[in-house]
Amino acid sequence: MQHFNAYEMAVQQFELAADKLDLSEDMRQILRAPKRELTVHFPVRLDDGSIKTITGYRVQHNVNRGPAKGGIRYSPDVTLDEVKALAMWMTWKCAVVGIPYGGAKGGVICDPKHMTRGELERLTRRFTTEISIIIGPHSDIPAPDVNTNSQVMAWMMDTYSMHSGFSVPAVVTGKPLSIGGSEGRNEATANGVLFVTRRAAHRAGMPLQGAHVSIQGFGNVGAIASRLFHNEGCKIVAVSDTTGGIYNEVGLDPAAVQRHKMAHGTVATYPAARRMGSAEVLEVPCDILVPAATEGVITEENAERVQARIIAEAANGPTTPEADTILFKKGCIVIPDILANAGGVTVSYFEWVQDLQSFFWHVEEITLRLEGIMNRAFDAVTGMAERSHCDLRLGANMLAISRVAEATLVRGIYP
Known part of the structure; x- marks a missing residue:
C-alpha cells in the first residue's frame, strides 16, 4: 500500500490547476500555504479522575473571500497534514459554489468511541476555549465533521457564549434547532x-x-x-x-x-x-x-x-x-468532492445567515435554494472543464482557485 498524505495530494491538485491557469509564482505562494495553523495541547479530566493531555488543531487556509469555515473532527488518526488538506479543500469548496467564506478545518486526536458523554463534553469545552482566540461568528465558524455532531456544536456554542457573556449562535453551524440550527442541515x-x-x-x-x-x-x-x-x-x-x-x-x-x-x-x-x-x-x-x-x-x-x-x-x-x-x-x-459534497457547507451558510438576522426559513425554501446553488455550480464547473479540455476536478479547482485569486488581487497585499 503506497504512502498517502492528504496535504501532499491537495497541493498536487492545486499545482495542476495553477499550471492550467498560468498562475504567477507569487500568487501560488499565497494560495498554497495556510494562513494560520494553531496547535493546542490541553488537559482533560477523565471519569476515573485521571488527567489526559490531548492535542488539537485549527487551521485557517484562506480568508480572502470571507470568514473561515470548516468542520471539526474527533479521531485517533487526526494529523496536522490532514487538517491542512481539508482546510485547503474547504477554501475551494466555498469558492466553487460561490458562498462568501474561506476555508478552515479542525481536529482533535482522541477516540470518541471509547469516551463517555461527560468526557466528550469536557474535552469539547476545553478545546473550544483553547481555539476561542481565532474562532468567532465573523472570523471562523466551526461545524460538525467525522465523529462530531449537533450536540458537540451545542457545547462549543455554549462555551464561546459563556466567554462572551451573551449567546452567540452564529459562532458554529450544525447546531440543534432549539438553539439556532437550520432545518435541512442534516440532509x-x-x-x-x-x-x-x-x-x-x-x-x-x-x-x-x-x-x-x-x-x-x-x-x-x-x-x-x-x-x-x-x-x-x-x-x-x-x-x-x-x-x-x-x-x-x-x-x-x-x-x-x-x-x-x-x-x-x-x-x-x-x-x-x-x-x-x-x-x-x-x-x-x-x-x-x-x-x-x-x-x-x-x-x-x-x-x-x-x-x-x-x-x-x-x-x-x-x-x-x-x-x-x-x-x-x-x-x-x-x-469532485469540492462540488459534490458542498451541500453541507452551503446549508451551513444558510444557518449562519439565519442566525445573524434572527429570521429562519422553512425547509422547502432551504432545499430549493440549495438545489439552485448546486445546479449553477455544476454548470459552471462543466463549462470550465469543457473550455479547458479537462476533467471535472481540474475544472472545479480552476474555477475555485481563479475566484480566490481574483479576490486576493482585488484586495491587494497589506500593508
Missing part, C-alpha cells in the same frame, strides 16, 4: 450529492430510474444518500461501513439496512445480501458510485477495477490524482 450534504449526480446523469443521457448505486460509507451522509437515491428510483446494490460491506444485485432496502445497523452496530451482518470487504464495494458492477467514507480510497491500484459511469464524491479526497487520470481515460465522470 444537506446528501441532498447536494443527489442534485449534482442528477445533473451529471442528465448530461450523460443516463436515467436515474433503475440506475444501480453503490455507496461506500454508511454514516450520516451515506445512509441519507442511500435513502434519497432509493426514493429517486435507483437500486442500491451495495453499501459498507467500517466493519465491512454487503452486495445484492437486485437491490437493498436502505431503511431495513439502517434498522439492522442501529440494532447490531454493523451493516456487514445484514442477512439479505452477500458479505464483502469495504473496499470491494468500490468495484461492484454499478452505474453510480458514492464514496462517502474517508480520503484516498480510489487509487492507482484499484481505479481500473471501478465499474461506475459516475462517481459522486460525498467524502473529502477519496480519489488520488493518479486514479483521476485512469478514470478520465476510461470515460468515467468524477464529480
Whole structure:
C-alpha cells in the first residue's frame, strides 16, 4: 500500500490547476500555504479522575473571500497534514459554489468511541476555549465533521457564549434547532450529492430510474444518500461501513439496512445480501458510485477495477490524482468532492445567515435554494472543464482557485 498524505495530494491538485491557469509564482505562494495553523495541547479530566493531555488543531487556509469555515473532527488518526488538506479543500469548496467564506478545518486526536458523554463534553469545552482566540461568528465558524455532531456544536456554542457573556449562535453551524440550527442541515450534504449526480446523469443521457448505486460509507451522509437515491428510483446494490460491506444485485432496502445497523452496530451482518470487504464495494458492477467514507480510497491500484459511469464524491479526497487520470481515460465522470459534497457547507451558510438576522426559513425554501446553488455550480464547473479540455476536478479547482485569486488581487497585499 503506497504512502498517502492528504496535504501532499491537495497541493498536487492545486499545482495542476495553477499550471492550467498560468498562475504567477507569487500568487501560488499565497494560495498554497495556510494562513494560520494553531496547535493546542490541553488537559482533560477523565471519569476515573485521571488527567489526559490531548492535542488539537485549527487551521485557517484562506480568508480572502470571507470568514473561515470548516468542520471539526474527533479521531485517533487526526494529523496536522490532514487538517491542512481539508482546510485547503474547504477554501475551494466555498469558492466553487460561490458562498462568501474561506476555508478552515479542525481536529482533535482522541477516540470518541471509547469516551463517555461527560468526557466528550469536557474535552469539547476545553478545546473550544483553547481555539476561542481565532474562532468567532465573523472570523471562523466551526461545524460538525467525522465523529462530531449537533450536540458537540451545542457545547462549543455554549462555551464561546459563556466567554462572551451573551449567546452567540452564529459562532458554529450544525447546531440543534432549539438553539439556532437550520432545518435541512442534516440532509444537506446528501441532498447536494443527489442534485449534482442528477445533473451529471442528465448530461450523460443516463436515467436515474433503475440506475444501480453503490455507496461506500454508511454514516450520516451515506445512509441519507442511500435513502434519497432509493426514493429517486435507483437500486442500491451495495453499501459498507467500517466493519465491512454487503452486495445484492437486485437491490437493498436502505431503511431495513439502517434498522439492522442501529440494532447490531454493523451493516456487514445484514442477512439479505452477500458479505464483502469495504473496499470491494468500490468495484461492484454499478452505474453510480458514492464514496462517502474517508480520503484516498480510489487509487492507482484499484481505479481500473471501478465499474461506475459516475462517481459522486460525498467524502473529502477519496480519489488520488493518479486514479483521476485512469478514470478520465476510461470515460468515467468524477464529480469532485469540492462540488459534490458542498451541500453541507452551503446549508451551513444558510444557518449562519439565519442566525445573524434572527429570521429562519422553512425547509422547502432551504432545499430549493440549495438545489439552485448546486445546479449553477455544476454548470459552471462543466463549462470550465469543457473550455479547458479537462476533467471535472481540474475544472472545479480552476474555477475555485481563479475566484480566490481574483479576490486576493482585488484586495491587494497589506500593508
